[in-house]
Amino acid sequence: MATRTRTPVDRAALLRRSLLELVAERGFRGTSMSLIAERAGVAAGTAYVHYDSKDELIVATYVEIKLALGHAALLGVPSNGSAHDRFTRIWHNIHDFLAADPAQARYLAQLEASPYFERAYQQLAQADDPLVAAADELKAGAIDLPLTVLWDLALGPAVRLAADASTTLTEDQLTELAEACWRALRKPG
Numbered sequence: 001m002a003t004r005t006r007t008p009v010d011r012a013a014l015l016r017r018s019l020l021e022l023v024a025e026r027g028f029r030g031t032s033m034s035l036i037a038e039r040a041g042v043a044a045g046t047a048y049v050h051y052d053s054k055d056e057l058i059v060a061t062y063v064e065i066k067l068a069l070g071h072a073a074l075l076g077v078p079s080n081g082s083a084h085d086r087f088t089r090i091w092h093n094i095h096d097f098l099a100a101d102p103a104q105a106r107y108l109a110q111l112e113a114s115p116y117f118e119r120a121y122q123q124l125a126q127a128d129d130p131l132v133a134a135a136d137e138l139k140a141g142a143i144d145l146p147l148t149v150l151w152d153l154a155l156g157p158a159v160r161l162a163a164d165a166s167t168t169l170t171e172d173q174l175t176e177l178a179e180a181c182w183r184a185l186r187k188p189g
């Protein structure tokens with residue numbers, strides 16, 4: 001008789017995904033730890049075993065999404081290509097990654113416009129975000145603005161578009177939008 005081995009359940013990951021979905025549907029205020037635990041299929045007390053507070057869970061979810069987004073953004077980006085070519089590939093990668101899961105884009109959009117943003121951004125800065133290194137390289141020819149402003153100007157439209165699952169653009173339209181973002185961040189001249 002064969003012995004079955006159970007794959008361990010990553011309850012912390014279930015909680016992060018549940019939070020992500022609930023915030024995308026209801027916003028931060030409409031999302032309680034008890035609802036998150038219920039959606040994750042765990043006891044409310046289990047949520048607090050993994051995260052001391054809803055705030056901690058919110059930040060952990062943001063960092064997880066942004067790190068995954070950073071890795072996805074750099075896939076296929078030519079290391080020896082022009083800044084324009086690297087930016088365009090990153091822009092399309094970000095859009096495609098988030099369009100595949102619009103709840104992630106809605107979560108990012110909500111968090112980045114919330115009081116949680118500063119704490120989440122500081123936590124992300126300690127996590128070696130691969131996109132920050134790429135942004136530093138591209139920033140050399142960009143207008144001199146804080147990185148968060150450059151993110152909104154250059155990549156924010158990709159996030160917002162992916163968050164709105166009802167809007168679908170053709171590949172040509174996406175390329176036009178990426179080009180407009182590129183022009184917006186470049187120094188004049």
